[in-house]
Amino acid sequence: MKKSLVVIMLGIFISVVATAGVFDFLFKKGNSKKRIEVTLRGSTTVLPIGMAVTEQFSKENKRSRVSVSGGGSSTGIKALLDGSVDIAEASRAMKSKEYDIAKSKGMKIKEIVVAFDGIAIVVNPSNGVTALTKEQVKKIYKGEITNWKEVGGPDKAIVAVGRDTASGTREAFDHLVMDKEEPATGVLELASNNAVLDDVENTKGGIGYIGLGYVNHQVKALTINGIKPTFDTVKNKTYPVSRNLYWYTTEDKINNVNGVKQLIDYLLGEKGQAIVKSQGFVPVK
Missing domain, CATH: 3.40.190.10 (Periplasmic binding protein-like II)
Known part of the structure; x- marks a missing residue:
């Protein structure tokens, strides 16, 4: 009887040790099992x-x-x-x-x-302007060009929108287009690409800038310095506002x-x- 009890206890001990070893393998050593x-x-x-x-x-x-x-x-x-x-x-x-x-x-x-990415300069689809130079874009955001007729468009006031100071797109635009010069105080600062999209879509005289991946039917992307923002022009860095x-x-x-x-x-x-x-x-x- 005593011998049988010893055998049973020994079997339980071996089982516990073996199970502990399995758990150790699965949860301590098995990195693939980590969340x-x-x-x-x-x-x-x-x-x-x-x-x-x-x-x-x-x-x-x-x-x-x-x-x-x-x-x-x-x-x-x-x-x-x-x-x-x-x-x-x-x-x-x-x-x-x-x-x-x-x-x-x-x-x-x-x-x-x-x-x-290419920072696309976008306008309302109803705007007849299809192309600008980088210098013209800079002058628009500095408040030196204020009407679309000054760049071959309709006689309509320009409404420029940009991004807030937390935005990396704003930083890149300031560096690539503005030459680190401050925009005019009247430029509306928005918190996201989608906010710029919506504003330009709903403002006939609007102009804004967004990442290439956000360009859609809501707006029209302009040719800058004779180069359109496309996959190829961004990849080969010929589009002048690439990053x-x-x-x-x-x-x-x-x-x-x-x-x-x-x-x-x-x-x-x-x-x-x-x-x-x-x-x-x-x-x-």
């Missing part, structure tokens, strides 16, 4: 890419939870530097002062070019946050770059 949790925030221009890529990535990686939000490039970069997100989406390059903040915190920033789109993260997050490297690799891979193109932007590969 992927990644947060992204930033540019409203890059937002459609981020949302579409993470949606497909999550479908293919069932144990993943990826959250994406907008707010502007500056907002996303600040959140990365604050440590509140894993990836910042940006439609402009990080500034030297932002790199200085990262350095002061011991962060090693990783810059990833995820797509190419890169970025994801920013840190070496620490790539190495230690499960899912960050996987998500970046997915975006830069064949499937991810196909999604970039489907969103109206130019793939980097």
